[in-house]
Amino acid sequence: MPRKFSTYNITIAVILFLIVVISLLILFMNPAKKPSRKPVDSTIIEKPTKPNTVFRKDGELRFLNSRTNEVITTIDIEVADDDEAREQGLMYRDSMAENAGMLFLMGTEELQAFWMKNTIIPLDILFVDSDRRIVSINRNCKPYSLEQIPSGKPALYVVEVNAGYAKKQGIEVGDMISF
Secondary structure (H helix, E strand, O other): OOOOOOHHHHHHHHHHHHHHHHHHHHHHOOHHHOOOOOOOOOOOOOOOOOOOOOOOOOEEEEEEOOOOOOEEEEEEEEEEOOHHHHHHOOOOOOOOOOOEEEEEEEEEEEOOEEOOOOOOOOEEEEEEOOOOEEEEEEEEEOOOOOOOEEOOOOEEEEEEEEOOHHHHHOOOOOOEEEO
């Protein structure tokens, strides 16, 4: 003979099922961890929370006058020579010494483009071809900007220095670098 379920048994089963479902929802959905959705300005990123990176002197770079081949100025450089280092660049740094910079070895001479995502300090970005001649200078690049900063011409090297450094030292397009 088939077993009949009473209304009482069905009610108890439904209540137990609801308790299990609610318990699982509470366990797996913590409302305190929900991400907040904030509108993002297309050119500005929130200030970084990553710890600052300390400058590492890998060598020296000289800027040479294109007409006289005399040294204009010399800076200490940190070299970014792999994908990870090139991607990190000078991001998250609070400051950089006046006579310091970063040299990016790009691997292939082609049109290059950089941005200032998570970069706290304003920079001059100098694009340099395979002959080590400066092909373009982008001055006073805005911190945190996501706007592309193009080389305009093919470049194999990129040098980043503090904003205003190129003008202060008289570095111009056509001048050379040596490292």
